[in-house]
Amino acid sequence: MQFCFTIYTLLPMDIGRLEVLRELRLRGSVTAVARATHRTPSAVSQQLKTLEREVGAPLTEREGRGLVLTPAGDALAQAAADVVVAMARAEETWRSYLAGPEGRVDLATFPTAGRMFLPGLLLAARATPGLEVMAADVDPVHADFAAIVPDFDVVLAHSVGPAPSWDDRDLIQVHLVDEPLDVALPVGHPLADRDAVTPAEIAQEPWIGVPDDFPYERLHQEIERVAGTVLRIVQRFSDTRVTESLVAAGLGLAVLPRFTSGAEGSGVVLRPLAQLAPTRRIAALLRRETAERPSVRLVLDHLRSIAADLG
Structure with missing residues (x-):
């Protein structure tokens, strides 16, 4: 009964x-x-x-x-x-049976992911009749990318270390790439000719840091732990382009993502951080029902393809 x-x-x-x-x-x-x-x-x-x-x-x-x-x-x-x-x-x-992957897909991205993924993604979308990708940038210090998923079809998110909020909600996570985080030094710095640098070698330098609670702050804390000293943060910026320009001017060292920093002519060289080898995880977050849309699946396919070429 x-x-x-x-x-x-x-x-x-x-x-x-x-x-x-x-x-x-x-x-x-x-x-x-x-x-x-x-x-x-x-x-x-x-x-x-x-x-x-x-x-x-x-x-x-x-x-x-x-x-x-x-x-x-x-x-x-x-x-x-x-x-x-x-x-x-x-x-x-x-x-899909009637028309195939068409319609508008709203995508949110943080700035450096936009530089990595948007040009190729938007060009690929343009080649698909009826598919429109509308991208928006989000605050890079947004602590909870999962919180904005209900407002977009796809959210590009990053995390240095675990991201519990991604698992706490009923979301799909599509892993795209693990991007190395390197130490940025000005061209001509005494350590610039090394294949890698250690926390002990860089801990006494001035640093261009990030705002409080920004994910890279965890890495600064790891450098301090391994080196046994406190980093001297002289400036704090969330915009990696500003940070890169300050490093190039010789005002301090910084942690920067490998795929969008240190281009030839930038005045900056990137070196891996020995003993820690840090990375940030970049993933696409979306609702389960959103993932059923052919247009969204095609966008995810394009994102995976671009990510595969980054390595």
Whole structure:
């Protein structure tokens, strides 16, 4: 009897209301859901109340001035993701059958990934009739790339070390490349002719650092740990192009990504950091249902192809 009751209870649920519940789990507030789904906050609240009546259990509860999911609401929101993905798969299979990979794909990228991937990606997209890729840059010190995934189809993200927030949400991670992080020195520096430098050799130099909580800060801390001293940070910038220009002027050393720094004529040379060999992981983050779209799959294929050529 319990089995029959469960089937009966689930049948009336509306997919649109399940999507609203899932959006609340992803975005964290009724206001954010309303803005993203082009509804009023009262309309979102009404959808949630109707869904509660359909399932016969409280799905949200008050916390301060906002709403949070109950354990039952969280469980249903996770199950709703499977429903949304299945519907997206069916719709996109039919759309692909009729027209192929076409439509607009919104992509967010941090600046250095944009320099690596966008020229090739946009040229490849231009060669596909009906496919449009619209790219936007995001703040490079954004600590939680996963938080902006609901607003884009694909988000290019990077992490030095583990990125727990990428795993905490119901997202697909498409690994693209592990990019070495090198020590940038001005041309003519006494260490510039070395094949690699050690933390002990560079720890006493002035440094061009990064803003607090920027991922590279962890690497600075590792250099300090291995060298047994505190780095002297004389300037802090998030823009690698500014950092590179200051290194070239002889104002300090810095950690810079290998694929977009140290070009010939820049006045900077890059050398691997011995004992640590740091890298940053670059990945594409997206929702599971978004990955069902032929246009998005094609964009991911192009990104993988470009990443393969970087090494």
